[in-house]
Amino acid sequence: MTATAPDDHRELPGRIMAREMAEQPAVLRRILTEGAPVIRHVAERIAARAPRFVLLTARGSSDNAALYAKYLLEIRLGLPCGLTSMSTVTAYGARPDLTDVLAVTVSQSGGSPDLVASTRAAREAGAITLAVTNNPDSPLAGVSEYHLDIMAGPERALPATKTYTASLLALYLFTEGLRGGDGAPARMLPGLAERLLARHDEVRALAGRYRFAERMVITSRGYGYPTAKEAALKLMETSYIPALSYSGADLLHGPLAMVDNVSPVIAVVTDGRGGEALRPVLDRLRGRGADLMVVGPRRYVEKASAGFVLPTEDVPEEIQTVLEIIPLQLLAHEIAIARGQDPDAPRALAKVTETH
Amino acid sequence: MTATAPDDHRELPGRIMAREMAEQPAVLRRILTEGAPVIRHVAERIAARAPRFVLLTARGSSDNAALYAKYLLEIRLGLPCGLTSMSTVTAYGARPDLTDVLAVTVSQSGGSPDLVASTRAAREAGAITLAVTNNPDSPLAGVSEYHLDIMAGPERALPATKTYTASLLALYLFTEGLRGGDGAPARMLPGLAERLLARHDEVRALAGRYRFAERMVITSRGYGYPTAKEAALKLMETSYIPALSYSGADLLHGPLAMVDNVSPVIAVVTDGRGGEALRPVLDRLRGRGADLMVVGPRRYVEKASAGFVLPTEDVPEEIQTVLEIIPLQLLAHEIAIARGQDPDAPRALAKVTETH
Numbered sequence: 001m002t003a004t005a006p007d008d009h010r011e012l013p014g015r016i017m018a019r020e021m022a023e024q025p026a027v028l029r030r031i032l033t034e035g036a037p038v039i040r041h042v043a044e045r046i047a048a049r050a051p052r053f054v055l056l057t058a059r060g061s062s063d064n065a066a067l068y069a070k071y072l073l074e075i076r077l078g079l080p081c082g083l084t085s086m087s088t089v090t091a092y093g094a095r096p097d098l099t100d101v102l103a104v105t106v107s108q109s110g111g112s113p114d115l116v117a118s119t120r121a122a123r124e125a126g127a128i129t130l131a132v133t134n135n136p137d138s139p140l141a142g143v144s145e146y147h148l149d150i151m152a153g154p155e156r157a158l159p160a161t162k163t164y165t166a167s168l169l170a171l172y173l174f175t176e177g178l179r180g181g182d183g184a185p186a187r188m189l190p191g192l193a194e195r196l197l198a199r200h201d202e203v204r205a206l207a208g209r210y211r212f213a214e215r216m217v218i219t220s221r222g223y224g225y226p227t228a229k230e231a232a233l234k235l236m237e238t239s240y241i242p243a244l245s246y247s248g249a250d251l252l253h254g255p256l257a258m259v260d261n262v263s264p265v266i267a268v269v270t271d272g273r274g275g276e277a278l279r280p281v282l283d284r285l286r287g288r289g290a291d292l293m294v295v296g297p298r299r300y301v302e303k304a305s306a307g308f309v310l311p312t313e314d315v316p317e318e319i320q321t322v323l324e325i326i327p328l329q330l331l332a333h334e335i336a337i338a339r340g341q342d343p344d345a346p347r348a349l350a351k352v353t354e355t356h
Numbered sequence: 357m358t359a360t361a362p363d364d365h366r367e368l369p370g371r372i373m374a375r376e377m378a379e380q381p382a383v384l385r386r387i388l389t390e391g392a393p394v395i396r397h398v399a400e401r402i403a404a405r406a407p408r409f410v411l412l413t414a415r416g417s418s419d420n421a422a423l424y425a426k427y428l429l430e431i432r433l434g435l436p437c438g439l440t441s442m443s444t445v446t447a448y449g450a451r452p453d454l455t456d457v458l459a460v461t462v463s464q465s466g467g468s469p470d471l472v473a474s475t476r477a478a479r480e481a482g483a484i485t486l487a488v489t490n491n492p493d494s495p496l497a498g499v500s501e502y503h504l505d506i507m508a509g510p511e512r513a514l515p516a517t518k519t520y521t522a523s524l525l526a527l528y529l530f531t532e533g534l535r536g537g538d539g540a541p542a543r544m545l546p547g548l549a550e551r552l553l554a555r556h557d558e559v560r561a562l563a564g565r566y567r568f569a570e571r572m573v574i575t576s577r578g579y580g581y582p583t584a585k586e587a588a589l590k591l592m593e594t595s596y597i598p599a600l601s602y603s604g605a606d607l608l609h610g611p612l613a614m615v616d617n618v619s620p621v622i623a624v625v626t627d628g629r630g631g632e633a634l635r636p637v638l639d640r641l642r643g644r645g646a647d648l649m650v651v652g653p654r655r656y657v658e659k660a661s662a663g664f665v666l667p668t669e670d671v672p673e674e675i676q677t678v679l680e681i682i683p684l685q686l687l688a689h690e691i692a693i694a695r696g697q698d699p700d701a702p703r704a705l706a707k708v709t710e711t712h
Contacts, residue, residue, distance in 0.1 A: 052453075053409050055436055060609030067441075074444040078452040080411055082438025085423075086605065087578045088430040091633040096434040100408075114605065214570060215598045222443045233611070240614045242571040242598045249442065249470065253416030255589070257702040258596045277447040346613040 013342035014333050017157035017238075021329050022197060025190040027152045027166050028322070032187060035151050036173055042130070042146050043177025049128055051102035057084040057118055058106040061160040064230040065132075065167035066106045068321050071223055072175040076318065089118045098127035105131050106171070108155065108163040110138025119143050132170055134163050148174060157344045159237045161329050164230060165193070168322045185316050189323065192311060196326045202308060203327055206293065207334035209306060210241075210264060217259055218245045218266045219281060222274025223317055224296075227324045231266065234332035238343035241335070248281035259290050267304070268324055269296030272317030295324055369698035370689050373513035373594075377685050378553060381546040383508045383518050384678070387525050388543060391507050395526060398486070398502050399533025405484055407458035413440040413474055414462040417516040420586040421488075421523035422462045424677050427579055428531040432674065445474045454483035461487050462527070464511060464519040466494025475499050488526055490519050504530060513700045515593045517685050520586060521549070524678045541672050545679065548667055552682040558664060559683055562649065563690035565662060566620060572599045573615055574622045575607050575637060578630025579673055580652075583680045587622065590688035594699035597691070604637035615646050623660070624680055625652030628673030651680055 031039075054073050056066035063083070070081045084103075088094040103122035107115050110133035120143045123129045131144035134152050141147040150166035169186060176183035210216065216235060220228040225247050232243035246255050248267075259265060265285055269275040275296060282300070285292050294304040301307030308327045312320055336343040387395075410429050412422035419439070426437045440459075444450040459478035463471050466489035476499045479485045487500035490508050497503040506522040525542060532539035566572065572591060576584040581603050588599035602611050604623075615621060621641055625631040631652060638656070641648050650660040657663030664683045668676055692699040 052456075053436060053438075055438075059606055063606070070441060071444060071448075074441065074452055075448045075450040078450060080409060080438060080452045080454060080457060082409075082411075082436060085426060085430065085581070085603075087581075087603070087630065087633055088427060091578050091629045092427075092431040094431040094434060096430060096436045097408075098436060101436060222447050225441070225443075236611050236614045238613075240616075242600055242614060242619075244598055244600060247441075247443070250415055250419070255592050257594075258592045258598060260596075263598075273447045274443065277443055 014337050014344055016344040017159055017161060017333055020155055020157050021161045021326070021333065023153070024162050024165050024197070024326065025194045027162050028169055028190040028193060030151050031166060031169050031173070032190070035149065035170065036183070039148055039170060039173045040177040040182070042148060043174050046102060046128055046130065046146065047178045047180070051079070051128055052100040054079050054081045054102045054104060055084050055098070055122070055127070056081060056104050056106070057086060057115060059112065059115070061164045061230055061233060062106040062108060062167060064226045064233065065164060065171060066104065067229065068168055068223070068226040069104065069171040069175060071226070072172065072318060077175060077179055084118065086114055086118050089121050090114045095121065095125055098122055098125040101127045103127035103129050105129070105140060105144065106167055107131070107140050108134045108160055110135045110140035116140050116143055132167060134166070158346050159234055159332070159343060165322050165325065172319060172322070186319055188315065189319060192315065192323055193326060195311060196323060199327070200330060203330040204334050206306060206308065207331055207338050210335055211338045213241055213264050216241055216243045216264050216266060217251070217255070218243055218268070219248050219251050219278070220268035220270070220274065221248045221278045222270060223272070223321050224268040224270040224274050224324060227268045227321055227328065230325055231268070231328035231332070234329055235335065237346050238332045238336035239339050239341060248278045251281060252284065256284065259285065259288055264291040264293060266293045266295065269294055269300045270317050270320050270324070271297045271312035271315070274317065275300065295327055370693050370700055372700040373515055373517060373689055376511055376513050377517045377682070377689065379509070380518050380521050380553070380682065381550045383522050384525055384546040384549060386507050387522060387529070388546070391505065391526065392529055392539070395504055395529045396533040396538070398504060399530050402458060402484055402486065402502065403534045407435070407484055408456040410435050410437045410458045410460060411440050411454070411478070411483070412437060412460050412462070413442060413471060415468065415471070417520045417586055417589060418462040418464060418523060420582045420589065421520060421527060422460065423585065424524050424579070424582040425460065425527040425531060427582070428528060428674060433531060433535055440474065442470055442474050445477050446470045451477065451481055454478055454481040457483045459483035459485050461485070461496060461500065462523055463487070463496055464490045464516055466491045466496035472496050472499055488523060490522070514702050515590055515688070515699060521678050521681065528675060528678070542675055544671065545675060548671065548679055549682060551667060552679060555683070556686060559686040560690050562662060562664065563687055563694050566691055567694045569597055569620050572597055572620050572622060573607070573611070574599055574601045574624070575604050575634070576624035576630065577604045577634045578626060579628070579677050580624040580626040580630050580680060583624045583677055583684065586681055587624070587684035587688070590685055591691065593702050594688045594692035595695050595697055604634045607637060608640065612640065615641065615644055620647040620649060622649045622651065625650055625656045626673050626676050626680070627653040627668035627671070630673065631656065651683055
């Protein structure tokens with residue numbers, strides 16, 4: 001899993017990432033058919049133990065997937081949640097009392113030593129532990145009481161794409177399972193993901209717009225906020241553009257000063273309450289003359305400088321998160337290629353990051 | 357509180373912010389003498405109710421102060437914590453069961469409608485509510501069961517400085533009070549803050565280094581991480597430099613690709629376990645040829661391209677956070693002035709941000 005074969009990406013930069021992005025509909029289908037019964041079973045067993053709080057632990061793209069789970073758990077299950085500051089356990093040796101706490105750790109590889117250590121510590125402190133990984137044989141899966149397999153197959157490009165959307169779907173099905181639901185609306189996702197991937201040419205045109213951007217701001221609210229963070233990470237990993245992500249409300253508390261007419265803003269607008277809550281932020285951005293690209297419903301895209309229309313009709317807001325990242329993955333890929341970089345193997349990064 | 361007088365900052369850009377930064381030793385002293393008994397009393401009453409979990413809610417600089425409290429609560433009290441995603445309550449109407457939960461809301465003005473609404477909702481949901489504000493007559497103080505006054509006096513510059521360090525100290529004394537401590541080590545802070553402020557010339561020289569930076573990365577781990585986030589916010593608010601902050605571990609998961617020899621990195625190194633945990637990240641950064649400025653103990657500054665030595669001898673790691681932001685506030689102020697901007701009144705921002 002660690003490295004791409006040396007001659008695999010010489011000829012066609014970004015072909016591994018492109019292939020893995022294209023696999024997403026198949027991965028989503030696999031989770032819905034083969035994965036869902038196991039996920040539901042795990043959810044039922046955990047629900048029977050009635051956790052009162054949820055702590056989520058992850059890094060990088062998995063941290064953005066964990067943030068999505070936080071929204072689901074707070075909004076749809078009324079469970080208070082926190083994202084772990086891992087160093088409190090690994091560097092400072094904190095040992096909080098985790099009785100009644102569900103500790104969820106999300107990691108593509110399941111191999112990072114700090115995640116293994118903090119999950120082991122959580123289990124010793126009384127937590128119900130659940131690992132969500134792409135490798136059932138990983139050390140993280142081994143130390144956790146429960147495990148969900150995201151079934152994405154090996155991921156070889158350094159920027160996570162299919163493992164990100166797979167984590168989102170697995171976490172959605174799990175949280176629905178906790179409340180006794182079957183997550184049936186998710187069955188529309190593979191087909192919709194296919195439709196988005198087929199619109200690669202639209203994204204290529206957008207990439208031309210941002211090819212020379214020196215920085216970007218990405219904003220959203222609610223269920224779209226994990227997408228804003230993940231899109232910023234993809235842009236930084238592949239094209240090295242400093243991309244700053246803020247919730248719409250936080251953007252107004254300081255960072256707005258940084259937005260001017262040469263700093264493009266991407267707004268991820270969900271069709272629902274998150275998008276509604278973002279509306280005054282979009283008005284402020286337009287008032288400042290910002291170049292605004294919207295990924296979202298047509299009525300929002302039409303008022304922006306540029307955009308990508310998401311098919312959100314009849315798609316519940318809470319699963320739009322799985323779709324809206326796809327054009328932004330494609331965008332990061334295309335901008336990197338336009339800038340002469342190889343998104344398969346960004347400088348300085350290793351696939352399994354060994355943080356302690 | 358909303359605006360600076362129109363002619364107050366024409367002549368000397370940044371003089372209001374400079375004055376408020378200079379007030380910090382006096383504000384810290386006031387909290388330690390007049391504020392501490394009240395803070396301890398509130399802490400004792402809350403401790404008697406034995407909260408199991410803490411939810412922290414804030415935006416902007418106050419959010420960074422809340423993150424500091426999260427480290428204190430997790431490490432020193434073993435209380436699991438979460439930072440609230442406020443839109444789950446205000447946009448989606450989530451009503452989690454908050455029995456046994458302490459809900460802490462931090463806000464300089466105490467006036468932002470979304471903070472008031474989410475605190476009211478937390479109280480209705482059974483939480484013990486505590487507001488930490490600079491205004492005991494504010495709506496937020498009104499809806500909260502308990503209130504801590506940070507006693508910083510009116511803050512008129514738009515970038516928060518004295519209210520930030522005041523919030524840190526109030527939260528430190530509160531969390532120490534929860535565990536029956538008196539926070540005595542904090543008594544060294546006003547004198548040390550004075551010594552830091554007296555070294556303005558050193559900071560001016562550093563500002564010359566970064567005047568033309570097009571972006572900056574700021575990193576830390578543990579108790580220094582809130583400082584990294586707050587320093588990034590100050591730089592963006594005052595000089596509009598896109599400043600990206602990452603915990604050292606997260607930096608290795610993606611954003612490191614963005615660091616090159618033209619993107620300066622500021623590392624906030626605590627003298628203690630956080631700094632130790634950051635050491636491999638500093639090695640990686642040096643290995644990439646990054647321009648690295650360290651704010652921290654002399655032995656770390658000596659290995660960096662530039663730096664500001666913090667007097668950390670005999671200063672417990674958990675209160676270094678109150679000191680290490682001061683040279684970075686000065687730096688943001690100086691860079692803004694060097695770039696011809698007025699840090700007192702950044703474009704686009706209002707002092708009380710009305711997010712809903």
